[in-house]
Amino acid sequence: MLVLAHISDLHLDGSARATARAERVRDRLWDLPGRVDALLVTGDIADHGTEAEYEEAARILGLRDGDAPFPVLTCPGNHDSRAPYRKALLGRPATDGPVNGAHVFDGGAVLMCDSSVPGSDEGELDEETYGWIEAALDELGGDRPVVLAFHHPPVPLHHPLPDSYPLLRPERLAALLERRPEIAGLITGHAHTPAATVFAGRPLMVGPGVTWTLRLPWEGKEIADRDAPVGLAYHVLDDTGRLTSHFRTVT
Numbered sequence: 001m002l003v004l005a006h007i008s009d010l011h012l013d014g015s016a017r018a019t020a021r022a023e024r025v026r027d028r029l030w031d032l033p034g035r036v037d038a039l040l041v042t043g044d045i046a047d048h049g050t051e052a053e054y055e056e057a058a059r060i061l062g063l064r065d066g067d068a069p070f071p072v073l074t075c076p077g078n079h080d081s082r083a084p085y086r087k088a089l090l091g092r093p094a095t096d097g098p099v100n101g102a103h104v105f106d107g108g109a110v111l112m113c114d115s116s117v118p119g120s121d122e123g124e125l126d127e128e129t130y131g132w133i134e135a136a137l138d139e140l141g142g143d144r145p146v147v148l149a150f151h152h153p154p155v156p157l158h159h160p161l162p163d164s165y166p167l168l169r170p171e172r173l174a175a176l177l178e179r180r181p182e183i184a185g186l187i188t189g190h191a192h193t194p195a196a197t198v199f200a201g202r203p204l205m206v207g208p209g210v211t212w213t214l215r216l217p218w219e220g221k222e223i224a225d226r227d228a229p230v231g232l233a234y235h236v237l238d239d240t241g242r243l244t245s246h247f248r249t250v251t
Contacts, residue, residue, distance in 0.1 A: 002107035002237040004147070005029055005039045005070075008189025009209035011079065012056050013047035021210050022060050025230045028250045029069075030062075036070050036234075037105050042189035042207055043077025043116070043151030045089065050081075054088035063089060073103055075112040077151035077190060078121045078165065082114075098129045102136045108184070108237045109140055113150040121165040123152025123190070125173060137180055145184040145241035153188045153206055155199050159216055161223055162191035174200035185243035187235060192224075194231055194247040205245045207233050 007029075010022045029039060041061065046053035062068030076085055076099050083094035090099075098114035111133060115123035125133075133148070140146065154170035156163045167173070177183055177200040185203040192209030193216070208231025212224040219225075229249035236244045 001239060002105050003035055003037050004110065004187075004235040004237070005036045006042065006187060006205075006207045006233040006235055007039070007210055007231075008042040008151075008207040009044040009077070009192055009211055010041070010057065011044055011047040011211040012053045012060075014052065014056070018047070018211055019056065019060070021230050022057075025210055025232050025250050026060050029232070032069075037107070038071045038073050038103065038110065039068070040110065040112070040149050040187060041072065041074040042149055042187060043075055044079040044189065045074060045077070046081070046085070047079055049079060049084055051084045051088040054084055058089050064091075071103065073101065073110060073112050073149070075099065075101075075150055076114050076116040078116055078123065080116055082116070082118065098126060098132070100129055100132050104140070104144075107239070108145045108147065110147050110149060111136055113148055115150040115152045115167055122168055123150070123166065124168040125150065130172065130176065133176065137182065140182070142182045144182070145237055146182050147185055147187055147235070147237060147243065148183055149187040151188060151190050153190060153195075153204065154186070155197060155204065157191050157193070157195055157197075157206065159191070159193070159214060161214065165190070170199070177202055182241075184237055184241045194233060196245060203243045203245075205233065205235060205243070207231070208247065
């Protein structure tokens with residue numbers, strides 16, 4: 001069994017408000033008394049994609065001093081910038097290609113995929129990333145369940161804001177899922193609202209936003225509920241390959 005904590009859309013911008021909300025959910029996760037195998041952070045970690053914002057994120061998430069109680073796995077979103085992200089968040093050379101990473105655990109594997117498109121709010125898994133996914137799955141050998149995590153949901157979520165900036169060419173992702181039964185489900189962010197649906201026959205779990213929560217059209221005219229509690233999720237991948245998700249708030 002694999003237990004994954006999940007946060008998304010921190011939008012760190014140097015403000016006290018953004019920092020406090022990120023630290024609030026960090027403190028809750030760091031103080032958990034039970035087992036969590038990893039924390040997934042599915043994009044829009046920074047608001048403007050600056051090195052200073054990623055340095056702040058690295059401090060909050062324990063990526064510099066190693067004080068996180070479990071691995072912290074990240075992927076970029078449409079507000080992120082690949083070169084500063086690599087340099088200041090990951091401590092790697094500041095290159096501009098997709099930021100992808102494979103992480104293998106006893107109970108399964110997580111592929112953190114880059115759906116960001118430099119200069120665009122829309123998302124896409126590009127040729128390099130699809131090739132990397134195929135190679136990573138081949139190396140894993142199909143003997144353990146795999147979760148794909150990235151920023152942009154591949155389906156409409158019935159709100160004009162996130163639905164205006166979707167994952168492009170979702171049919172290619174659907175074809176990948178059809179060929180690869182070891183992919184147990186998809187985990188995304190971007191929409192600032194906890195949501196659960198299905199894509200190409202697999203569960204699709206959308207994480208809540210840390211910085212604010214999306215108001216759905218029938219909840220009011222103001223899009224951003226900035227007073228809503230900070231949200232997080234827990235995803236459990238069991239030995240049968242079934243993905244179960246639980247959503248929580250932090251006040």
